[in-house]
Amino acid sequence: MSGIMGIYYLDGRPVTGQDLRRMVDTLAHRGPDRADTWVNGCVGFGHRMLWTTSESFLEKLPLVHPSKKFVITSDARIDNRQELISALQLTNFPSEKITDSQLILGAYLKWGERCPEYLLGDFAFTIWDEREQKLFCARDHFGIKPFYYHYSKQLFTFASEVKALLCVPKVPRLLNEVRVGDYLASELEDEAVTFYQDIFRLPAACSMVINSVGLKIKCYWSLNPERELILKSDQEYAEKFREIFAEAVRCRLRSAFPIGSMLSGGLDSSSITCMARKILTENGQKPLHSYSAVFDEVPKSDERAYIQAVLGQGEIIGHFFHGDTVSPLSDIDKVFWHQDEPILGFNSYINWNINRLAKSHNVRVMLDGFDGDNVVSHGVGYLAELAVKGRWLSLCQETHGFARNFDFSFRQALWPYVKNYVILKHVRKHRSLSFAYKLWHVASQKEARSKVKESSENLIFNTAFFKKMGIEERSEELMSGRNVPLLNQRHHHYITLTSGALPYTLEILDRSSAAFGIEQRYPFWDKRLVEFCLSLPANQKMSQGWTRAVLRRGMEGILPREIQWRGGKANLAHSFDYGMLKFERQRLEKIVTFGANSIEEYVQTEAVSQACQRFIEENANDDDAIITWKALNLALWLNYTGLHS
Numbered sequence: 001m002s003g004i005m006g007i008y009y010l011d012g013r014p015v016t017g018q019d020l021r022r023m024v025d026t027l028a029h030r031g032p033d034r035a036d037t038w039v040n041g042c043v044g045f046g047h048r049m050l051w052t053t054s055e056s057f058l059e060k061l062p063l064v065h066p067s068k069k070f071v072i073t074s075d076a077r078i079d080n081r082q083e084l085i086s087a088l089q090l091t092n093f094p095s096e097k098i099t100d101s102q103l104i105l106g107a108y109l110k111w112g113e114r115c116p117e118y119l120l121g122d123f124a125f126t127i128w129d130e131r132e133q134k135l136f137c138a139r140d141h142f143g144i145k146p147f148y149y150h151y152s153k154q155l156f157t158f159a160s161e162v163k164a165l166l167c168v169p170k171v172p173r174l175l176n177e178v179r180v181g182d183y184l185a186s187e188l189e190d191e192a193v194t195f196y197q198d199i200f201r202l203p204a205a206c207s208m209v210i211n212s213v214g215l216k217i218k219c220y221w222s223l224n225p226e227r228e229l230i231l232k233s234d235q236e237y238a239e240k241f242r243e244i245f246a247e248a249v250r251c252r253l254r255s256a257f258p259i260g261s262m263l264s265g266g267l268d269s270s271s272i273t274c275m276a277r278k279i280l281t282e283n284g285q286k287p288l289h290s291y292s293a294v295f296d297e298v299p300k301s302d303e304r305a306y307i308q309a310v311l312g313q314g315e316i317i318g319h320f321f322h323g324d325t326v327s328p329l330s331d332i333d334k335v336f337w338h339q340d341e342p343i344l345g346f347n348s349y350i351n352w353n354i355n356r357l358a359k360s361h362n363v364r365v366m367l368d369g370f371d372g373d374n375v376v377s378h379g380v381g382y383l384a385e386l387a388v389k390g391r392w393l394s395l396c397q398e399t400h401g402f403a404r405n406f407d408f409s410f411r412q413a414l415w416p417y418v419k420n421y422v423i424l425k426h427v428r429k430h431r432s433l434s435f436a437y438k439l440w441h442v443a444s445q446k447e448a449r450s451k452v453k454e455s456s457e458n459l460i461f462n463t464a465f466f467k468k469m470g471i472e473e474r475s476e477e478l479m480s481g482r483n484v485p486l487l488n489q490r491h492h493h494y495i496t497l498t499s500g501a502l503p504y505t506l507e508i509l510d511r512s513s514a515a516f517g518i519e520q521r522y523p524f525w526d527k528r529l530v531e532f533c534l535s536l537p538a539n540q541k542m543s544q545g546w547t548r549a550v551l552r553r554g555m556e557g558i559l560p561r562e563i564q565w566r567g568g569k570a571n572l573a574h575s576f577d578y579g580m581l582k583f584e585r586q587r588l589e590k591i592v593t594f595g596a597n598s599i600e601e602y603v604q605t606e607a608v609s610q611a612c613q614r615f616i617e618e619n620a621n622d623d624d625a626i627i628t629w630k631a632l633n634l635a636l637w638l639n640y641t642g643l644h645s
Helices: 017-026 081-087 100-118 177-185 234-251 267-282 304-311 332-339 348-359 372-376 381-388 392-406 410-429 431-458 463-469 471-478 489-497 501-514 527-535 549-554 573-583 585-594 605-616 622-641
Strands: 003-009 034-040 043-049 070-078 121-129 134-139 148-151 155-159 206-211 214-219 259-262 288-294 316-322 365-367 519-521
Touching: 003 017, 003 070, 003 121, 017 034, 017 043, 034 070, 043 070, 043 121, 070 100, 081 100, 100 121, 100 134, 100 206, 177 463, 177 471, 177 622, 234 267, 234 527, 234 549, 259 267, 267 288, 267 304, 267 365, 267 372, 267 549, 288 304, 288 348, 304 316, 316 348, 332 348, 332 501, 332 622, 348 501, 372 489, 372 527, 372 549, 381 392, 381 410, 381 489, 392 410, 463 471, 489 527, 501 519, 573 585, 573 605, 573 622, 585 605, 585 622, 605 622
Parallel strands: 259 288, 259 365, 288 316, 365 519
Antiparallel strands: 003 043, 003 155, 034 043, 070 121, 121 134, 134 206, 148 155, 206 214
């Protein structure tokens, strides 16, 4: 994790060192080890360096090519180093003397704008090409490294965080109400929009060219939902998973500093921690540090028994953050400064406080199991696939195992498939029942419209704002390619892997760790692992009612068995409720008493007050908690920033 920034005046005016220096200074937290700038006429780059790998100590960024024709600034960790060193014919140099930025620049010189296709790892970079008078920018496959920019006919400027862009006088500092609507609707599919007018995010797996002609963005990679991997047995699939997963973890252990690992006690974080421990121990490296949130006052959220099962293997230094001792709004002004937007996720305060703890141990690299369940896939789409194929015996067996393993009703689990693939199919098929089908169809359409209306009301939009911003139409447009019949498990898996919520959450996590000089690394979001998991047959994702089956089998002998074959997981919502009611009751009661007047142009203040009242009385449903949290965060953030549209 480092910080990058730059300015390109398309009208030819010279870049002032003062503007660039302000950008560099603003992102000091992203790189306390070194700060440099490079300026050449109308183009200027900046960089903040955070040393993590041994090669990073040799980095001097921005890096100017010996020909003086190319310059790069980057925030990157490249994983296929040996492959690139060979392809770029750099084998005459010691590999430990070759930096990741040199490899990226070398890839650009060899492959031009196709260079991101040859890179593995996490990266965001910009290259100035003097020959063609253009900037070339790219972001990694899943959006792990952030990239924000502003573009007009006169100016292009980019940075790792929005706040650096606001240092440039020509960049507007105005609220983008489109994003306010998205926030209130929990609509995250737009991968380009931000809370600031005319400030955008470069989408994941995209590159961008900027020159005097204009700006052009293209996607350089996408997942292939049609590919299926066929192996001979469950054991072969498990062994292949283990091999790729081990390599994904190993690549992310490249560090000159102590390494930390988030350890919640769940299947994903425990798998990473146990695999990292195994690799470090076998190589005789320093013990791994683990970081866990525990809850003495909220047993329903506490996973200590599972955490201790991992620590009991030895060679791990366990650290604990007591999540019930602080408010979910702790350090909120600092959080707002770093995040550049209101907080949508309930549990971001846990990451914030764990990163603070890790910094005190000189940890600069943190492994994280974020969204590993969606990478491997729960495999629930397999049930629909079995129903479509009429394999009812297999469906009943899988559904029965699923209900048993995760402790819910078999009948309730099976009923949707019986209804959709037997009863309704039969009704559609027989003309004598066509009238009954029409009645059902009309009723179901009415129910669907009712749900949309109810959801709009539940999100407590101000009616005028809802209509003005076209919230419902925008949501339908953004989801038009995603609300389609799921034909099979792989299609279902593909939809989850390409959700706009992924880069959004990764950006939130990046800024939370950057605040403490820590680089987050996500072994599950390794391109090779994601492609492998998507290509698996459905019965490798769910088997005998066990979700993420290939992971459970692949981690045999590495994961403690009580974690390997556990069903559900503790619900952190209980700890959130506890923290808000214990530490933030005054703020909550203020909403009940005075309403949400500061954001009344966006929300129905009375609806917010009522939801908040139910939350205080501990008589709230999930919607009430969401309404309360969103309204409170939006009001606090707008008050903090003073933004207006």
